[in-house]
Amino acid sequence: MSKLLIVGTVAFDAIETPFGKTDKILGGAGTYIGLAASQFNVDSAIVSVVGEDFPQAYLDMLASKKIDVSGIEIVNGGKTFFWSGKYHNDLNTRDTLDTQLNVLADFNPVVPKNYIDAEVLMLGNLHPSIQLSVIEQMVKRPKLIVLDTMNFWMNHTWDELLEVIAKVDIITINDEEARQLTGEYSLLKAAQKIHSMGPTNVVIKKGEHGALLFHNDNVFFAPALPLEEVFDPTGAGDTFAGGLVGYLTKTNDFSFENMKNGIIYGSNLASFCVEKFGTERMEDLSKEAIQKRLQQFRQLTQFEIEIA
Amino acid sequence: MSKLLIVGTVAFDAIETPFGKTDKILGGAGTYIGLAASQFNVDSAIVSVVGEDFPQAYLDMLASKKIDVSGIEIVNGGKTFFWSGKYHNDLNTRDTLDTQLNVLADFNPVVPKNYIDAEVLMLGNLHPSIQLSVIEQMVKRPKLIVLDTMNFWMNHTWDELLEVIAKVDIITINDEEARQLTGEYSLLKAAQKIHSMGPTNVVIKKGEHGALLFHNDNVFFAPALPLEEVFDPTGAGDTFAGGLVGYLTKTNDFSFENMKNGIIYGSNLASFCVEKFGTERMEDLSKEAIQKRLQQFRQLTQFEIEIA
Numbered sequence: 007m008s009k010l011l012i013v014g015t016v017a018f019d020a021i022e023t024p025f026g027k028t029d030k031i032l033g034g035a036g037t038y039i040g041l042a043a044s045q046f047n048v049d050s051a052i053v054s055v056v057g058e059d060f061p062q063a064y065l066d067m068l069a070s071k072k073i074d075v076s077g078i079e080i081v082n083g084g085k086t087f088f089w090s091g092k093y094h095n096d097l098n099t100r101d102t103l104d105t106q107l108n109v110l111a112d113f114n115p116v117v118p119k120n121y122i123d124a125e126v127l128m129l130g131n132l133h134p135s136i137q138l139s140v141i142e143q144m145v146k147r148p149k150l151i152v153l154d155t156m157n158f159w160m161n162h163t164w165d166e167l168l169e170v171i172a173k174v175d176i177i178t179i180n181d182e183e184a185r186q187l188t189g190e191y192s193l194l195k196a197a198q199k200i201h202s203m204g205p206t207n208v209v210i211k212k213g214e215h216g217a218l219l220f221h222n223d224n225v226f227f228a229p230a231l232p233l234e235e236v237f238d239p240t241g242a243g244d245t246f247a248g249g250l251v252g253y254l255t256k257t258n259d260f261s262f263e264n265m266k267n268g269i270i271y272g273s274n275l276a277s278f279c280v281e282k283f284g285t286e287r288m289e290d291l292s293k294e295a296i297q298k299r300l301q302q303f304r305q306l307t308q309f310e311i312e313i314a
Numbered sequence: 315m316s317k318l319l320i321v322g323t324v325a326f327d328a329i330e331t332p333f334g335k336t337d338k339i340l341g342g343a344g345t346y347i348g349l350a351a352s353q354f355n356v357d358s359a360i361v362s363v364v365g366e367d368f369p370q371a372y373l374d375m376l377a378s379k380k381i382d383v384s385g386i387e388i389v390n391g392g393k394t395f396f397w398s399g400k401y402h403n404d405l406n407t408r409d410t411l412d413t414q415l416n417v418l419a420d421f422n423p424v425v426p427k428n429y430i431d432a433e434v435l436m437l438g439n440l441h442p443s444i445q446l447s448v449i450e451q452m453v454k455r456p457k458l459i460v461l462d463t464m465n466f467w468m469n470h471t472w473d474e475l476l477e478v479i480a481k482v483d484i485i486t487i488n489d490e491e492a493r494q495l496t497g498e499y500s501l502l503k504a505a506q507k508i509h510s511m512g513p514t515n516v517v518i519k520k521g522e523h524g525a526l527l528f529h530n531d532n533v534f535f536a537p538a539l540p541l542e543e544v545f546d547p548t549g550a551g552d553t554f555a556g557g558l559v560g561y562l563t564k565t566n567d568f569s570f571e572n573m574k575n576g577i578i579y580g581s582n583l584a585s586f587c588v589e590k591f592g593t594e595r596m597e598d599l600s601k602e603a604i605q606k607r608l609q610q611f612r613q614l615t616q617f618e619i620e621i622a
Contacts, residue, residue, distance in 0.1 A: 096499060191404060194540045215523040218540060227614050229535040232502045232526060266617040300619060306535050307615045309574040311608060 009049045010255040011121045013140045014130025016054040020090040031284040035130035038241035041288040042248025042275045044071035046256040051121045053077040055113045057084035077118045084109040117143040126255040129153045134166035152176040172204035180211045221262040228269045231277040238283045242276045249275035317357045318563040319429045321448045322438025324362040328398040339592040340372050343438035346549035349596040350556025350583045352379035354564040359429045361385040363421045365392035385426045392417035425451040433457045434563045442474035460484040465491050480512040488519045529570040536577045539585040546591045550584045557583035
């Protein structure tokens with residue numbers, strides 16, 4: 007079976023939404039990606055770093071999902087990366103209240119020996135030099151490298167970011183970031199420019215407005231499922247990416263047609279993620295619920311028109 | 315064959331976009347709806363009003379599309395409704411530079427005799443009392459009444475608007491208007507509230523983010539086709555509505571399944587509308603081009619996942 011290596015933050019979040027607020031709870035891109043990918047029963051490992059304050063129970067929970075946590079370094083005397091944010095009433099925008107890098111400031115990722123030949127590599131949102139370091143530790147080029155990044159790295163580490171982008175097969179960014187990266191307002195034109203930077207596949211995340219997959223001249227669109235209530239959007243983008251790479255690792259088919267399915271699975275899992283605070287919904291999600299929601303996605307998008 | 319009656323403005327527009335500006339050109343909701351619906355070869359008529367300054371050539375063009383223009387009153391000595399607007403760089407927002415109601419101020423719609431029994435009635439965006447007057451002129455309740463409206467009428471003619479809403483089968487409004495009409499941020503909840511006001515079908519237009527159709531507990535989503543360039547968004551919403559009602563009139567099938575197809579046709583035609591200034595693209599659009607784009611919509615949205 008193919009192996010999936012994930013590099014990403016494992017962290018504490020404190021979240022405030024119009025529906026309530028949390029103390030420090032489990033968060034981080036690596037966590038959300040790992041939980042989503044675990045739905046596909048693939049062999050996966052997370053490379054990350056936490057402090058001495060990080061509860062063993064969280065690591066145990068991840069391990070119980072068959073995620074290899076041996077690559078999550080625990081720094082003695084160190085404190086875990088902490089992010090705190092408050093969402094506005096529309097839940098589409100948020101203010102960061104606090105960011106404490108802590109042990110993340112000196113993070114030096116070490117890929118576990120039995121994952122240096124992983125077929126699929128997922129680079130969660132992190133400093134591009136950390137992402138590059140992980141790529142360089144692989145004994146052979148993975149069959150598929152997926153990159154998630156954000157505007158912060160465009161503003162502060164432009165050259166290193168371009169270096170990573172040139173090395174990956176899929177990039178996932180949001181619509182504003184795609185525009186910032188390329189200077190193009192049209193997402194079609196932006197995707198064309200990003201193709202020329204390296205990635206064959208460009209996934210543009212539009213939050214409640216769905217996601218677009220550009221694969222050379224082909225385009226696919228997956229809507230977000232209309233929900234009665236979005237409770238907490240934290241981790242939705244990472245869950246989307248985790249669903250995508252989990253599905254692609256399991257099926258070992260990186261064609262455009264199969265990538266469509268991965269995008270649908272990503273949207274599917276993200277629609278669960280936002281239903282409760284933090285990772286709560288993702289920790290307790292059944293395969294039956296996912297399959298049922300897949301049926302909803304089909305009803306939402308499939309139509310039959312005879313083409314003349 | 316079923317007949318489609320359209321009430322809506324026939325007007326002059328002057329448009330400025332980042333790509334250029336026009337003098338006074340043909341515009342108006344009734345015009346765009348009629349042009350889009352004419353693609354389906356249905357018997358249609360427009361009820362509207364223009365001034366003496368309105369070129370006969372525009373009426374001839376509409377008539378050449380087999381649109382009955384006998385219900386477009388020409389007011390001697392009157393001036394045609396005029397709107398002027400300037401789009402911002404992102405083309406998602408615009409400023410109205412000038413609005414001259416002119417003959418529209420005293421518009422008293424008169425439905426042509428051979429359309430008082432039309433099966434489908436499309437109420438374009440106008441004062442609710444004008445929309446009500448048209449409904450009252452019908453000798454029997456049309457099989458399908460479709461309403462387009464906007465926030466202006468929510469702000470100024472609330473009670474009359476609710477009276478119209480209670481009488482229609484489909485309402486088309488944009489996402490912000492759905493929220494304003496109901497006080498619900500979630501579009502799913504907003505649609506549920508609008509159902510309780512009357513319409514069985516709620517179509518929420520999200521511009522470049524596509525359109526949602528809510529039919530009781532069923533939801534369907536049609537994306538907007540990603541385009542290299544949106545040249546002029548004027549009339550896109552009316553074209554969408556015209557495609558929807560044209561298709562429904564032609565097929566005479568108002569089931570949820572067939573309404574999905576209507577929504578796809580509406581999105582299809584709207585994607586052409588924005589490619590050139592004003593009505594230019596819609597006046598010169600072939601059935602072959604529409605069928606080809608239908609294939610693109612299929613590729614954009616259709617996927618095959620085996621559901622376990």
